[in-house]
Amino acid sequence: MNIQDIRRDFPILNQEVNGHPLVYLDSSATSQKPIQVIETLEKYYKEINSNVHRGVHTLGTRATDAYEGSREKVRKYINAKSTQEVIFTRGTTTALNTVASSYAAANLKTGDEIVITYMEHHSNIIPWQQVARRTGAELKYIPLQEDGTISLEDVRATITDKTKIVSVMQVSNVLGVINPVKEIAEIAHANGAIMVVDAAQSAPHMKIDVQDLDCDFLAFSGHKMCGPTGIGVLYGKKKLLEKMEPIEFGGEMIDFVHLQESTWKELPWKFEAGTPIIAGAIGLGAAIDYLTAIGLENIAEHEHKLAAYALERMSAVPGMAIYGPMDPAKRVGVVTFNISDVHPHDVATVLDAEGIAVRAGHHCAQPLMRWLKVSATARASFYLYNTEEDIDKLVEGLVKTKEYFSDVF
Incomplete structure (x- = not known):
């Protein structure tokens, strides 16, 4: 699958949010729609x-x-x-x-x-x-x-x-x-x-x-x-x-x-x-x-690669806690996380200022939040139109978030 051809099918991705190119990482909440639909x-x-x-x-x-x-x-x-x-x-x-x-x-x-x-x-x-x-x-x-x-x-x-x-x-x-x-x-x-x-x-x-x-x-x-x-x-x-x-x-x-x-x-x-x-x-x-x-097999393969790349990159961010199996073969393109001493809503707000859309909250899964011993988490979810560059921008945003709150507190 040609990811750039696929991205051209999604007109909503061709915009800026808060002065930055949109990086949409909330497809688990709702996916974007191709022009064909x-x-x-x-x-x-x-x-x-x-x-x-x-x-x-x-x-x-x-x-x-x-x-x-x-x-x-x-x-x-x-x-x-x-x-x-x-x-x-x-x-x-x-x-x-x-x-x-x-x-x-x-x-x-x-x-x-x-x-x-x-x-x-x-x-x-x-x-x-x-x-x-x-x-x-x-x-x-x-x-x-x-x-x-x-x-x-x-x-x-x-x-x-x-x-x-x-x-x-x-x-x-x-x-x-x-x-x-x-x-x-x-x-x-x-x-x-x-x-x-x-x-x-x-x-x-x-x-x-x-x-x-x-x-x-x-x-x-x-x-x-x-x-x-x-x-x-x-x-x-x-x-x-x-x-x-x-x-x-x-x-x-x-x-x-x-x-x-x-x-x-x-x-x-x-x-x-x-x-x-x-x-x-x-x-x-x-x-x-x-x-x-496009082929569901191709989509699954693409997402497994993105999950593997995201787990590797995000794990290197100081204070990062990632939930779920670390083996990308056991998961789809969803990475839920917290940064120590930073509320996930604050994480999502800082990322939004960089044009990056992630989910923050209990994700309609409060019993699981209690099992994880947290009140909320942030979540980045990937789909067929996402790229490794999107993950790079996410990691850059997470580093900025960590640095910002370290300076504030």
Whole structure:
């Protein structure tokens, strides 16, 4: 992959921030969008804007074809068996809440167990807390190793024959660690549990095959993978989705409505009430086309190189604490860190003055922050448009930050 050609596809990168060329290192929060996605959205609104699945007029047919065409692109992207297993949602959060509110609420009872990890995003913690409270199930946590990785021995020790749901992120948004979700799914299934995968941080960066993973549900967001905001995907095995009740009701998800009762459409539409996120889904399809043309294997290789380079360069900064495994093969392009005696918000503020965008805070992972024994961290996250020069500028900014606060205090 030619990184300079790729960078030319992202017009937002061609600007200055606070008098410096923009260095965008916050793709784990949201990725930038290539011109191909932007033009697809523009074309939809200019040329085919219409509701889907309703009118028989030309614009309605074009919009429906584009919308359902994107569903097929998602199916191929994750290797689902059928488009009936691909549900469009507002994002990972909505997808995980759907599983918790529909499947889990109907299938859990007192004494059952839900198993997650300490590294989960709040979107993969709070829905399970809520359903556990309503059903009487127990929420359990797989412990982490010293470097933030998961041991399969600990997985086997935590999951029991009482476990009904295991939900784990494939990649940590804080530690960058790649979790062995395929092996965890095998352990879950051996104990009679289903496996839910939060793929928000993996779908943009690596090839996903839901049949190979043998996960029962998988969720991800479009805006982290070069697509628009407000669109995401819930994959579910057809046999499970067919038994689940929708959690939103209204137009388009119905088959027949009578005065006292109604029936639902077949999959996937019974879970897509109301006017769907048409432009977002079409834009996500364009993002998938873009990433597929570059190659997920090439993107993953590029990010591993950037992670290795960043770990080497950043480790040399005095007072630097880096969280997660130091082996770049075990992580994606995410490096979360702190500088001694400098609050991460101050780090991010000084870096922003240099035109460098990083994230600072608890990253929607407060249980993990407590496990790390910190209140907050700074995070640099890389994507296909980042370069080693971006990391060099980050390191220069970190050195300036350290020197500035050393002089102040």
